[in-house]
Amino acid sequence: MKIDNRRLFTYPVLADGRDDYKTCKFTADVVSSFDAANNLRLEVSCQTNCAEINRLIANGDAEYLLHVECPSTIYRGVTARSAKNFSCTIPLDCVRKELDITAFVVLRRDVKNFFCDDWNEDFSGLTFSLSKGSPLAYRRFQPLILPDDADIFKNVGSIFSVYKRPPDAEKFFKPNLEDDKIKIGLNEDDYAVYRRHCDNPTMQPILNAMIILPTLVYVFEELKQPNAIDNHGSKPWFLSIKAAYRRLNIDLMEYLLREEKTSLELAQEIMNLPLTKALESIAHVFDAEDS
Numbered sequence: 461m462k463i464d465n466r467r468l469f470t471y472p473v474l475a476d477g478r479d480d481y482k483t484c485k486f487t488a489d490v491v492s493s494f495d496a497a498n499n500l501r502l503e504v505s506c507q508t509n510c511a512e513i514n515r516l517i518a519n520g521d522a523e524y525l526l527h528v529e530c531p532s533t534i535y536r537g538v539t540a541r542s543a544k545n546f547s548c549t550i551p552l553d554c555v556r557k558e559l560d561i562t563a564f565v566v567l568r569r570d571v572k573n574f575f576c577d578d579w580n581e582d583f584s585g586l587t588f589s590l591s592k593g594s595p596l597a598y599r600r601f602q603p604l605i606l607p608d609d610a611d612i613f614k615n616v617g618s619i620f621s622v623y624k625r626p627p628d629a630e631k632f633f634k635p636n637l638e639d640d641k642i643k644i645g646l647n648e649d650d651y652a653v654y655r656r657h658c659d660n661p662t663m664q665p666i667l668n669a670m671i672i673l674p675t676l677v678y679v680f681e682e683l684k685q686p687n688a689i690d691n692h693g694s695k696p697w698f699l700s701i702k703a704a705y706r707r708l709n710i711d712l713m714e715y716l717l718r719e720e721k722t723s724l725e726l727a728q729e730i731m732n733l734p735l736t737k738a739l740e741s742i743a744h745v746f747d748a749e750d751s
Contacts, residue, residue: 471588472579474510474565474597484510484578486597488563490526492604499703500550500606502526506563507544512576513565513596517542521571522596525564532556540566552703558603565597619697620644620672622658624651635675637682640696644675662741669738673727680723684716704730 472480491503506524508514516522525540526548533556539548550559573587590596625634625645633650636643646654654671657663679701682688692698705712721729728734 469595471574471590471594472576472583473595474508474513475599479580480583481510481576481578482580484508484513484576486510486513486565486599488599488601490561490563490601490604499552500555500559501547502528502550502561503545503547504539504563505545506565508565508597510576510578510597512574516567516571516574516596517565521569522565522567525566527562527564529560530555531558531560552706555606558605560603561601563599563601564595567592567594567596619700620675622646622651622654622671624648633671635678637679637692637695637697642675642679642697644671646671662744665734665737665741668731669734673731673734676727676731677723680716680726683713684719684723689713701730 469480474481474484474486476485486506486508488504488506490505493501493503504524504526513522517524520542523540523542524544524546525538526546528537528548528550529535533554535550535554537548537550537554539546567590569592570590572589574590575587579586619641620643621639621641622644623646625647627648629645629647631647633647634645636645654667658667683692683698685691702712705715716726
């Protein structure tokens, strides 16, 4: 719902940029994040110092409402609460590129003789009978720009964790799928090299191809097993991979079980050709040394 201060109402409405009220304010904040399934989560906080509006909310005659709309997908969602702090979750496949967000106070039922002594002189001495759904206050936010990238491995730390194995452990690296993140154990020497270079943007594609790619091949092999969902279906790393495929309109488990692609091909696909990125980085490193 795109609403601005040029919109005409037949009664006073509380909002920044409008002069219907003299001193009262309506404030609202929205904090966005992505949950374990990579769905969009909005944390909402609303507040007004208008005693009359607060009284309507306390009596159950009005409530806070968050309206969201995605122009790209035509998704619209409404969350209404009596509490001034609340949250809502929007399914991943419902939103893309940007999200229009507006916070309101709206009436839950018809109200007669609504009056506030903070109205400006244009409304002095007037009362209003308002119908259910009428907005009493609003705040429109700048559009929320959403990441339009299905490659969750751009930020490897989102589902992978690399750690140092004990000195007496086997020397080869070993993935562990039992925790919230996919844990990759390196021997002491390999881990030292990894730590020295892992924060270097030029080296990250190389490390991804060396460490993350084979790990992901192992993950896909495990997910093809008959008991995969029972073992891993609730783990955050699995939900994140599943969500990455949902961005591509693909059901992960159906896709895996078709066996049209090997696990190696699947890993390269979702990582968006990691070997190519690694070779480009290697070329960049040597070109820089030769210059």
